[in-house]
Amino acid sequence: MITTDFVSGSPCMLDLGTPDVPAAAAFYGAVLGWDYEPMDEAEAEGMEGGMFRKDGKIVAGLGKLTEEGARSAWMIYYNVTDADATTAAVERAGGTVRVAPLDLDDYGRMAQYTDPLGGQFAAWQPDKDAGVELVDEPGSLSWTELYTTDAAAAKSFYGDVFGWTFSDMELPGGSGTYALITPAGLPEERMHGGVMELAAEHLSLANGRPYWHPVFAVTDCDAAVARVVENGGSVQMGPQDAEGVGRLAVCLDPANADFVLMTPAER
DSSP, X not given: OOOSSOOTTSEEEEEEEESOHHHHHHXXXXXXXXXXXXXXXXXXXXXXXXXXXXXXXXXXXXXXXXXXXXXXXXEEEEEOSOHHHHHHHHHHTTOEEEEEEEEETTTEEEEXXXXXXXXXXXXXXXXXXXXXXXXXXXXXXXXEEEEESOHXXXXXXXXXXXXXXXXXXXXXXXXXXXXXXXXXXXXGGGOOEEEEEOOGGGOGGGTTOOEEEEEEEOSOHHHHHHHHHHTTOEEEEEEEEETTTEEEEEEEOTTOOEEEEEEEOOO
16 A cells, blocks of 8 residues: 555656646646645746645646647656656666756755666656655555566566566456566565556557556545546446455546556455
């Protein structure tokens, strides 16, 4: 499970790059009950963005998509103790640097990367800002997931960079293997994500390249999916039951950023 007791290699922040900030704020507000809080500093610098809150607690960031040719997507940040050392580890393991380590005032130090297969992710070295303030509750991040064309290569890369350990489980009906991710040195109760291998033709959102996406917990998956559709989003898969996991659906927001909604199975 994801917690706010962040450790090295655990997900600690996520943000959405979108072409229309007000539209995205309205969509996720309707679907997940989030409140959008613009950041004065961003507007002062001619940027557009801010934070999403749920019950007053930060759950995600939101910003204007400015990278030419980039698709609207969620970026997941993983906690690190040294962003520069993580950058060196990414390069040694065959990844590339999209954004070199930089300080965001006294909030923390961030960097963004691309893994050797094309999946994009980020690192966050906290200073006074540790990351999101609510997880594993309805309306917040509960899981992270990588769709990739080569699970073995992805596991090798992320294991080298973050020290993650993996445990494989067979999916029902012989539909493949799902690798569960645990931060280095922690028990399996602290699993925070998974890796799923898919053929490139099933990764059309990113033109055949791998990508990460967040899973958000909801109290009623079907009702949340109905809100997605009512507010201009769409559904790629589900809602459907996954034995021992819960009821879930893979969705797209109006700008085609992908995410998953899940009502967890009773524990």
